[in-house]
Amino acid sequence: MPEVTVPIGPHHPALKEPVNFKVIADGEKIVRLELDLSYSHRGIEKAAEQRDFIRVLPLLERVCGICSHSHSTVFVKGIEEIMQVEIPPRAQYIRTIIAELERMHSHLLWLGVAAHEIGFNTLFMWTWRDRELVQDTLEEMSGNRVHYGMNEVGGVRCDLAPHQVSAALERLPFLEERIHQYTDMVNDQQTMLLRFKGVGKLSREEVLNYGAVGPTARASGVDYDVRRDDPYLAYADVPWNVVTDTNGDVYGRTCVRIGELHESVNIVRYCLENIPEGPVRINAPKIAPDGEIMSRYEAPRGELVHFIRTNGTNKVERIDIRTPTLANWTSVAMCLVNKNLADIPVIVAAIDPCLSCTSRITLINTPGGKPGIITFDELRKRRQISDKGRGLP
Amino acid sequence: MAAPLQCLSQRLVNWARIKSPWITLFNSGACNACDIEIIACLMPRFDIERFGILAKGSPRHADILIVTGHVTLKQASRLRRVWEQIPEPRYVIAMGACGASAGAFHGLYHVMERVEDVIPVDVYAAGCPPRPDEIINAVVTCLNLLKEDQVHGGKEWRQRRVREIMEPMERKAGI
Numbered sequence: 001m002p003e004v005t006v007p008i009g010p011h012h013p014a015l016k017e018p019v020n021f022k023v024i025a026d027g028e029k030i031v032r033l034e035l036d037l038s039y040s041h042r043g044i045e046k047a048a049e050q051r052d053f054i055r056v057l058p059l060l061e062r063v064c065g066i067c068s069h070s071h072s073t074v075f076v077k078g079i080e081e082i083m084q085v086e087i088p089p090r091a092q093y094i095r096t097i098i099a100e101l102e103r104m105h106s107h108l109l110w111l112g113v114a115a116h117e118i119g120f121n122t123l124f125m126w127t128w129r130d131r132e133l134v135q136d137t138l139e140e141m142s143g144n145r146v147h148y149g150m151n152e153v154g155g156v157r158c159d160l161a162p163h164q165v166s167a168a169l170e171r172l173p174f175l176e177e178r179i180h181q182y183t184d185m186v187n188d189q190q191t192m193l194l195r196f197k198g199v200g201k202l203s204r205e206e207v208l209n210y211g212a213v214g215p216t217a218r219a220s221g222v223d224y225d226v227r228r229d230d231p232y233l234a235y236a237d238v239p240w241n242v243v244t245d246t247n248g249d250v251y252g253r254t255c256v257r258i259g260e261l262h263e264s265v266n267i268v269r270y271c272l273e274n275i276p277e278g279p280v281r282i283n284a285p286k287i288a289p290d291g292e293i294m295s296r297y298e299a300p301r302g303e304l305v306h307f308i309r310t311n312g313t314n315k316v317e318r319i320d321i322r323t324p325t326l327a328n329w330t331s332v333a334m335c336l337v338n339k340n341l342a343d344i345p346v347i348v349a350a351i352d353p354c355l356s357c358t359s360r361i362t363l364i365n366t367p368g369g370k371p372g373i374i375t376f377d378e379l380r381k382r383r384q385i386s387d388k389g390r391g392l393p
Numbered sequence: 394m395a396a397p398l399q400c401l402s403q404r405l406v407n408w409a410r411i412k413s414p415w416i417t418l419f420n421s422g423a424c425n426a427c428d429i430e431i432i433a434c435l436m437p438r439f440d441i442e443r444f445g446i447l448a449k450g451s452p453r454h455a456d457i458l459i460v461t462g463h464v465t466l467k468q469a470s471r472l473r474r475v476w477e478q479i480p481e482p483r484y485v486i487a488m489g490a491c492g493a494s495a496g497a498f499h500g501l502y503h504v505m506e507r508v509e510d511v512i513p514v515d516v517y518a519a520g521c522p523p524r525p526d527e528i529i530n531a532v533v534t535c536l537n538l539l540k541e542d543q544v545h546g547g548k549e550w551r552q553r554r555v556r557e558i559m560e561p562m563e564r565k566a567g568i
């Protein structure tokens with residue numbers, strides 16, 4: 001049969017975010033996948049260079065709405081390391097608690113979406129109902145449901161009161177019971193087993209070749225987790241295990257995520273029970289000395305890296321964000337080859353794609369053919385010229 | 394103003410539209426937070442479906458378009474096209490700080506200033522992201538607008554009202 005190109009997106013009922021797939025198919029079999037991720041490009045990296053350390057944090061949180069705490073934590077962690085300030089242990093613990101709650105809400109959200117993709121809407125409703133408990137806890141602690149705004153350079157913005165701690169602890173047993181139920185469901189629901197087992201298989205070698213990270217990699221037996229291998233925040237004090245699996249398919253990734261939910265509940269409980277007393281922030285200097293740092297963090301979707309360069313002012317000179325979804329796309333494109341068209345949604349959903357953070361801009365053919373730096377103002381000017389060309393205000 | 398005389402079938406359609414408006418979501422480059430809050434609205438805790446609302450994938454089936462986020466330049470023409478596909482009378486809800494003024498992204502080189510620059514907006518939901526309660530409030534406001542517009546026979550009366558309020562103010566300010 002001749003090959004056909006099936007375009008999907010940028011606005012499509014099955015897509016939650018703007019992305020464009022070109023699936024080249026031969027009958028029902030996929031030959032190749034071409035991706036265009038650039039629909040939500042905003043230019044955050046460039047804008048972050050224009051703002052000081054206080055004003056840049058709200059912007060970095062809004063790189064992604066689901067892992068907002070990850071982005072701000074990895075940034076302040078890097079800046080604090082450059083400034084060589086040590087934040088108080090209580091602040092470390094609070095950051096850890098929020099980070100793990102965020103992981104719980106993200107994994108529950110993912111479980112629901114994956115169930116929705118295979119038409120199992122009951123589970124979708126259940127996980128999202130249980131997720132509300134996590135959201136309530138987050139809202140009580142930080143005041144917001146989604147963008148928590150907890151971090152600042154030198155500590156966290158608000159302290160935990162005893163009644164917040166006890167309210168959070170009270171919610172954990174119910175969540176734990178529900179997570180047990182999900183573990184059972186994944187292992188004995190035929191609907192899920194049939195659609196998850198053997199779909200989107202990746203071997204350990206493939207994962208290492210394509211550089212996949214996070215639960216996608218751990219499901220193929222790669223025992224790697226930044227929280228253990230390069231401990232930050234309070235993870236070194238807390239007893240917990242890295243969850244891995246050897247199945248390498250969507251089923252394996254589901255098991256890893258549900259296992260991580262268990263671990264997260266335990267980490268949150270341990271941190272809440274053993275949180276040290278003391279201040280939650282120190283007065284950090286306003287200016288960071290010259291320096292470069294590669295700050296790493298285990299976000300819900302995998303390893304998140306911020307490369308930060310400072311130059312002795314109160315702004316960063318360069319920030320480069322490598323998000324986990326960007327690292328995982330290659331593995332998706334490769335494991336779709338030779339699969340059925342109907343498996344696209346579940347395989348794509350299995351890496352938990354989050355597209356708002358994946359697009360970058362590269363300028364080729366700069367004037368004169370020399371590499372150089374384009375300033376924010378110049379980019380704005382180019383934008384205005386192109387706006388005029390299109391008749392926009 | 395009295396309601397214009399409408400034939401029975403038109404009245405039936407209007408009634409059905411208010412009892413069960415269908416919405417479609419358009420992610421114009423949002424940070425995802427607005428999207429997950431809308432989905433949280435459709436879920437058991439907040440359950441926006443009790444207003445008869447059904448989330449639809451296709452804009453051709455929808456009455457209300459919810460735009461999440463600031464509009465990136467690349468999405469602007471797509472947003473316009475999706476909006477054109479919605480049958481009249483179409484209503485637009487712009488979500489969050491981004492919908493009103495690009496919020497935290499104001500002034501970035503690949504972001505439009507407002508949703509209003511691309512398509513007309515009827516209701517703004519405030520917040521970054523708006524809480525589900527506020528989203529429900531915005532949808533209910535939109536349904537009330539729908540009712541009032543039917544009484545007035547179109548959307549023009551609102552623009553007239555804005556002009557009536559604005560013109561004396563502008564005259565006073567000497568604009």
Ligand code: SF4
Nearest residue numbers: 424489490491521522
């Ligand atoms: S309004 Fe806030 S939450 Fe919504 S898309 Fe914009 S930045 Fe994200």
